[in-house]
Amino acid sequence: MMEKKIGLVWLKKDLRLQDHAPLQCALQRHEKVLVFYVFEPGYWKLPFTSFRQWSFIYDCLCSLQKEVEQRGGSLLFFKRDMLHLLEDLQQKWPHISLYSHEETGGDWTYKRDQSVQAWCQKHDIVWQEFSSNGVVR
Numbered sequence: 616m617m618e619k620k621i622g623l624v625w626l627k628k629d630l631r632l633q634d635h636a637p638l639q640c641a642l643q644r645h646e647k648v649l650v651f652y653v654f655e656p657g658y659w660k661l662p663f664t665s666f667r668q669w670s671f672i673y674d675c676l677c678s679l680q681k682e683v684e685q686r687g688g689s690l691l692f693f694k695r696d697m698l699h700l701l702e703d704l705q706q707k708w709p710h711i712s713l714y715s716h717e718e719t720g721g722d723w724t725y726k727r728d729q730s731v732q733a734w735c736q737k738h739d740i741v742w743q744e745f746s747s748n749g750v751v752r
Contacts, residue, residue, distance in 0.1 A: 621708045622648040625715040627724075629747055630675040632682055636745040637714035645712070650683060651691040652676055653700060661723055697727060698734055711740060716747040
């Protein structure tokens with residue numbers, strides 16, 4: 616019997632559950648869904664990032680984690696490069712699909728997402744991105 620695919624929901628700047636298209640799609644398509652946030656050290660070393668930004672994100676993640684737990688789920692946190700994380704997740708769960716909002720940030724996140732897309736294609740993994748806030752990359 617083939618193992619069922621696990622839906623991975625990658626939270627970026629979209630730290631909410633209500634009206635979250637990637638999460639809703641993953642929940643409709645998969646029996647098991649993992650929701651996670653990645654603290655990417657390379658991003659936070661950029662000159663335009665600040666502790667104030669991280670503090671805001673941290674507060675949002677704490678609130679989101681409580682909301683997810685109240686619904687019987689869990690929110691996972693990782694501190695690493697996204698490609699290395701995907702390698703580890705695929706080793707643990709060989710049959711995954713990835714869901715997220717499109718990143719509409721700067722060059723660093725754009726190049727990161729291009730690398731993630733190339734990795735997904737190489738490993739035959741579907742990565743479904745959703746536009747957010749009316750902005751299309």
